[in-house]
Amino acid sequence: MENQTYNYAIVRSFVTWSIIWGLVAVLVGVIVSFQMVDPDLNFPPYLTFGRLRPIHTNAGIYGWGIGMIFATFLYMVQRLCKVPLWSDKLAKFQLWFFNATIIASAVTLLLGYTTSKEYHEMEWPIDVMVVILWVVFAINIIMTILKRKDEQMYISLWYMMAAIIAVAILYIVNAAAVPVSLFKSYSAYAGTNDANVEWWFGHNAVAMVLTAPFLAMFYYFLPKSTGVPIYSHRMSIIAFWSLIFMYLWTGAHHLLWTPVPDWIQTLAMGFSIMLIAPSWGSVFNGYLSMNGQWHQMRENYLVKFLILGITFYGLQTLQGPMQAIRTFSAFIHYTDWVPAHIHLGTMGWVSMICFASIYYLVPRIYGRELYSIPLANLHFWLILVGQLTWSISLWIAGVLQAGMWNAMNSDGSLTYTFMETMVEMYPYWWARAFGGMIYLAGLIVFIYNLYKTAKKGGAIAAQATVVEGRA
């Protein structure tokens, strides 16, 4: 009855709170998408695009993304190590401190207390909170690993440890600032240095927050869902080392053609292209694990989410390196193409894996089967269609605007003024807002399904989790 000692209650709490913050992120996303088509929807000083957009991004990354990382890591670490959490009290503290940090972030950003650094907008007191939160989390995970009963560590644990270390380094270095008051500080770095540090952080936040932990989830929840092991452990190891080695060189691909030294840009471009290999190592590992199991795409809704998720990861990691090439960046950077790329990753890859993980966890944390599988399928199609509508409309918009920005007359003058190119964006921005609404509808179906499950799903045998094979 080892199962009894696992702490699933904390996992359930983290799942609940991340869904709440995920809903906030999507809701604010929809609001700002309407503000972009109608400036009258800005209500100064607090409810303007400039202040709400960071709340959208940070609620998504820190609330939904990191919340789910906490939920799944605290679950996986117990199962993979075959021991309960090192400290339940610490985990409980982490839960409430997490919510306090997210609420403090949202409130201060609304009040205009911001560093302006993308995905790191929170001012220094919140940085301190984030660091405390991360250290508490790291201690619990690492201590649990150290007292594990299963000596061999599964690949998911590797990704967890690497992500925990890397995020700590990235966040602290980028946070360095000199405070003027409780809510205002100036970056410790200036100009070009500041830009280089910020995008070293920014791109590797994508790597170590939005990639490595979700690969850890994928490598755990895919075999768990299909019932067959991953195709190649060796391939996952090679992909792991090359991924964590190469990612850190690529930040400056966000700064191509800027005053950042050319050689840093060139290295970033080269390593970005090389990153296709480890990224696709994981994608292939996922696909090949499905050998003989593809029928599960029809029969098992969990697999559908996971395989579509890893497919979006694959597309993301092809499109990303393409954008990291100087010539292509010259054309496409600063247009709406870029948010379309990001949302392919966040709404496609990251969220799909989160949804799959939650569906997998439902019977374990609620002690009941999911209320409705047809609703889970509806959820799947709504978020898929919503995401594709979102991204495809903005890819078209990006190419269109880039083309217009670059169009020149035979006398060497520009064909279009900036405003002539901007007004062309409106139909696509409407389409994007519409895509966001479809996605939001999908999320609401998902939440309704979980709510019904928690309320009155059919109870299942409590031992179900015990009889499963090794992690």
Place this chain on the structure above:
Amino acid sequence: MWERKPVLLCVLATVAIMVGTIITMVLPFAWVNTEADRIEGVTPYTALQQEGRDVYIRDGCNNCHTQTVRPLVPEVLRYGDYSKSGEFVYDRPFLWGSKRTGPDLARLGGKYPDAWHYKHMESPRSMVPKTNMPDYGWLSDNQLDPQMIQRKMDVLGFPYTTEEIKALEGKNEMDAMVAYLQKLGSDIPWREATETTIVGDLKNPFIDAGQTTISGWASLYVENCAACHGPQMEGDIGPELIGDDYDDEILFEIIYTGIADGGMPSFSNLGTDKVWKLTNYIRHYKTDGSQ
């Protein structure tokens, strides 16, 4: 192997992460913002400008506007000289941005007169009808806090005088914002360096155009000129245009090259064809008077 040794695995992972970090993030500090980057004429922000910059940050202007011009032909034509590292040595934090929902602002300083900015911030759509930029007139209601600004200047180590701090009394956030925008990219004399000189004789290519043809060019005027010179050329931020009696060639030259110290921007990036059309439209409007 490390599969059984978590501490060793953590150490090795840290090493893997630090290699790229040290080379591409730590090492550049040896070159960037050193003497080699220094550009003559680049000065720290004044107290008023710095406060404007902080308002720009507070209200998230960087979410829609970038501040780096890339060394690419269409970009330099549209915005001005490309950005250089040494121009940003006093920027804490950097504000290069990542998305151009609105235009780049790196070379905005000196492009328009102050009055343009006040009017535009108050109501962007009164000048650019189809823009999605929100109104920022409310900035005028917020008085500056000279004591706080002085503290900021101390932390940044920027020079200031007591008179300068005293002068902030009674000023508002809009004044600070405009002062900041007027500083952007104007520390180096790039406008003078790229000033257009017209070589050879100018000849109006539309001298024989009829009134209906010329009336068809009204949209060019509305989009490019009306915000400052008024929809009826009655004048507003810029002077009234009716009654001016410049020759075609002189009018063309004014529109094409601008008047650097008079607040009139250059419209050379419209191309000669459109500038000639504007010239004819304005001339025609003036002589006709009743259009």
